[in-house]
Amino acid sequence: MEIKKVTLIGLGAMGVFFAPKLSDCLPAGHFRVLADGERKARLEANGVTLNGVTRHFPVITPRASGDPADLIIIAVKDAGLSQAILDIKNQVGPETQILCVMNGVDSEERVAEVYGWENVLYSYMRVSIVMKDGTANFNPDVGTVHFGEAKNDTLSERVRxxxxxxxxxxxxxEIDEDMIRGMWFKFMCNVGENLTCALLGIPFGAYRVSDHANAIRREAMWEVVRVAGCLGIALGEEDIELQEETIRHLPFANKPSTLQDLERGLPTEVDMFAGKVLQLGQELNVDTPLCWMFYHGIKVYEEKNASKFKE
Incomplete structure (x- = not known):
C-alpha cells in the first residue's frame, strides 16, 4: 500500500526537515501538521520561515477523526512526547506507521506501549538545524533520517x-542494518557533544579548536559506550573516531538543542540524555561521573533560569 497521507506533530527543528518536501510532493491536503490551542493559532497566523521563505502548512487538531494517516512523524521534545502519544490517537489506523524521530533511546517503546509494534518503526535523525522564533536557515539537502525494523538485513514491506x-x-x-545500534550511536554522540556544549556554553565549533572540550566530549561518549556494552550493544573506539569527521564539518556557530533551550530559558532534555545514562549506570553498576555532572550542572542552569536563586 502506497503511503499517501502524512501527519507531522512537532514543527520545530526536526519537523521542518520534513515539512517542505512532504508538502510540495504530496497532493493538497495529504500532508498536515497536528497542533492545538495557541500553537495551532500561531502556525496558522505566522507559519514558519525557512531559508527566508514563510511557509504555511495545513493544520489539523487532535480531535480530527475519520481520516487516519498512512504515516505519522513525531518530532516533539521529550517533555511533549506523552501528550503527543495521546494527540495522535485519531490519526492512527490499522495500517498507519509511526516514526518517532526524537533523540533518546526509548521513545519507540513508549509509543509502542500504546499503539503496538505493528504500527511503530525505529527512527532517528542526523541533522543540525537551529530554529528560533519560527525561523530556520539550513541546507535542505543535508541531513538524513534513519529508520527501519530493529534488524534490516531484509527489508520488510512497511519499511519499503x-x-x-x-x-x-x-x-x-538510510536504513541501518541494526537500528538499535544506530540509535545508541546517535545517543552516544548527543550525550558527548550536546551536553558538553550546554554545560560550558560553547558552540559546536569549539570542538575544532579546544582539546579540553574534546577531552570532556570523548570521555562522556565512553560512559555511554560502557553502559551500552552491558546491554549487549557493541559500540567502541571506532565509533567515537567515526564521529570526528562529522564534528569537523558542523557549522562553527551552530549550537545543540540543550544549549539553545538554556539560552531561551526553556526546560531541557537532560533527563533523556544524562538522566538516562545515570539511571542505566546505577542499574548496571557502571560509573558515569561525567553524566552525573552534566545532569546536576544543567539542572542548576534550569533553576537559575527559573529565578530560583533570586532573593
Missing part, C-alpha cells in the same frame, strides 16, 4: 513503503 515515500519526496534517508 516508507522508503518509497522519502525517495519520491527527495528526503534523505
Amino acid at each position: 513503503r516508507v522508503k518509497a515515500l522519502f525517495d519520491r519526496c527527495g528526503i534523505g534517508c
Whole structure:
C-alpha cells in the first residue's frame, strides 16, 4: 500500500526537515501538521520561515477523526512526547506507521506501549538545524533520517513503503542494518557533544579548536559506550573516531538543542540524555561521573533560569 497521507506533530527543528518536501510532493491536503490551542493559532497566523521563505502548512487538531494517516512523524521534545502519544490517537489506523524521530533511546517503546509494534518503526535523525522564533536557515539537502525494523538485513514491506515515500519526496534517508545500534550511536554522540556544549556554553565549533572540550566530549561518549556494552550493544573506539569527521564539518556557530533551550530559558532534555545514562549506570553498576555532572550542572542552569536563586 502506497503511503499517501502524512501527519507531522512537532514543527520545530526536526519537523521542518520534513515539512517542505512532504508538502510540495504530496497532493493538497495529504500532508498536515497536528497542533492545538495557541500553537495551532500561531502556525496558522505566522507559519514558519525557512531559508527566508514563510511557509504555511495545513493544520489539523487532535480531535480530527475519520481520516487516519498512512504515516505519522513525531518530532516533539521529550517533555511533549506523552501528550503527543495521546494527540495522535485519531490519526492512527490499522495500517498507519509511526516514526518517532526524537533523540533518546526509548521513545519507540513508549509509543509502542500504546499503539503496538505493528504500527511503530525505529527512527532517528542526523541533522543540525537551529530554529528560533519560527525561523530556520539550513541546507535542505543535508541531513538524513534513519529508520527501519530493529534488524534490516531484509527489508520488510512497511519499511519499503516508507522508503518509497522519502525517495519520491527527495528526503534523505538510510536504513541501518541494526537500528538499535544506530540509535545508541546517535545517543552516544548527543550525550558527548550536546551536553558538553550546554554545560560550558560553547558552540559546536569549539570542538575544532579546544582539546579540553574534546577531552570532556570523548570521555562522556565512553560512559555511554560502557553502559551500552552491558546491554549487549557493541559500540567502541571506532565509533567515537567515526564521529570526528562529522564534528569537523558542523557549522562553527551552530549550537545543540540543550544549549539553545538554556539560552531561551526553556526546560531541557537532560533527563533523556544524562538522566538516562545515570539511571542505566546505577542499574548496571557502571560509573558515569561525567553524566552525573552534566545532569546536576544543567539542572542548576534550569533553576537559575527559573529565578530560583533570586532573593
